[in-house]
Amino acid sequence: MLSIKNLHASIDGKEILKGVNLEVKAGEIHAIMGPNGSGKSTLSAVLAGREDYEVTEGSVTFNEKDLLELLPEDRAREGVFLAFQYPVEIPGVSNVNFLKIALNEIRAYKGLEPMEAKDFLVRLKEKQKLVELDGKLASRSVNEGFSGGEKKRNEIFQMAMLEPKLSILDETDSGLDIDALRIVAGGVNKLKSKDNAIIVITHYQRLLDYIVPDVVHILYNGKIVKSGPKELALELEEKGYDFIKEQVGA
């Protein structure tokens, strides 16, 4: 589904990604861990199409398409979804209204008619339930005045509404209380199928107890320096990043 080869990206002339390689197949869950500033959010922003980053080398293919050639909206329409580490507040734009526009633009891209109002409402209700999002939050302006945890939950609600093929969850667990973590992770698991894939970026093993990854990667200084089974996350939790630093000789 996703194939990243030797990806280099920089911002303001500073290289952040220094040759990332990653293969994700349909039906898989990958976790990316790594110290602050190692480039995790940069990787997700580059995949989502943020224009501030300049890709200087490498390639990204998504379902046989050159992802880097696509506009951000076309990446979303192809099925890439990024749950932001820091979701922005958009006063005056209602959550529901913007999701309706998003859904219909995605459908138009695929040559489909706009969704019937009734079907939209049904989906809205169903997905709201899935992540136990308060109906009041769904109809408010996008993230405006939401608590940190509510914003994260709203990201997963949007993911549920748009039904993407590849979801990148950038520290969706940070800011969630214990119950919310369980609910949100439960929602993500319900959205999981053999046809879609998820990349979870996290600092904590906690989340991976709920969303169990097939592979854990460690991103360090702009490169994936180690990949392994889910036990790698446990090892990290125990030993911290020092053992990685030693291994890569930093």
Added chain:
Amino acid sequence: MEAELKTMTTKDKLIAEFESSKNSLFDNIQLREQALEAFSKQGIPNRKSEEYKYVNIELSMKGDFAFSSSKKLSAKQIESTQFLKDAIIVVIENGKFNSESSKVNSLPKGLQILTISEAVSDESYTKHYTKYADINSDVFIALNTAFASGGVFIHLAKSAVIETPIHIIHISSVSENTILNTRNLIVVEENAQVQFVESYETVDLSAKSFTNTLTEIVVEANAIVSHFKIQNECELGSLISTTQVVQKGKSVFSNHTFTLSGSLVRNNLNIVLDGEHIESHLNGLYLTNGNQVVDNHTLVDHRKPNCNSNELYKGIIEDKSSATFNGKIYVRKDAQKTNAFQSNKNILLSDDGTINTKPQLEIYADDVKCSHGTSTGKLDVDKIFYLRARGLSEASAKKLLMHAFASEVLDSIKGMEDLHNYLEERISKRFE
């Protein structure tokens, strides 16, 4: 004579026009002469005039102008400007009240609508006419007072509550360059309640129209008045629109000004809070593009204690257009416990657009709460990216954000659903 006219300045031409036509103006010759003198003293503003430095008045008034137009609009053209489902319609066509197109028969009890010529003998009219708009304070007030013709006098009796909004449609269509000086007086007596919509439209212009319109509004104690101005001038239309308001104790007045098009639009909104426990709301939205020039000057004059004023003006500036916001707030020595808030926010969409914003607070009382804020920025790239990352095209992301920006002003319209919907539609079209 021809040659002589060509070398005359606009000011000279206006004075000559006054002299030759003053005998045919029906009322108040003395007052008009004083106004002309005040006009003559102040002169046509130029780029050096502090109050008008961002609008090129000289240019818009250049050339020869007529002072009335006999061009008739079709019933259909007039009808097309009626966007309220249910309203008392007052049509002012080329500066003159058009009784045929207006719907002012069988008015609700307590409401009176008269033409200015009918009103001259009215007691309330003579009591209030020209008492608030000071000819020495502004050249266009002076010019309007000297030349005023057409227009209407609207009177609401004590405790009259009019549910149906009154829609004053200013519509012009001229075939030679024309200056129109329309004048309205609205008197709302104690405890009365009413909503006014004044819309300005130009249709089918084949020459320049320069409209200098002045509306005086008297809001007596405990009255509640909402006043909306919708400005839809076309590219050949220039509009100077002055609204002079005086409020008495415990009254509530709110003004919404929507400037959607026009080559040059200057709004002067002056509110005097002459009583205690008064509430005033000033809301404005201007969407400018092309070479348009829009200038909003507001003045909120707190003269007595315990009053609140709240002002929000927002603008989106595209292309080479320019927008000005100048907000004066005076809090006089007696006006203790005043709350006065002002905010002006702008989105500049192009590098060639200009925005001039100037809050001017003069506070002479010590126990007051006043604040003002201005901001000018581009559309937020993080928000655009967020929306695009959800599948919205860049264009629809921007449209949605502009709409969200404008909706703060739009949504402050309360209880006028069809007006809200009409504006919503107009504004959405603009963002396409």
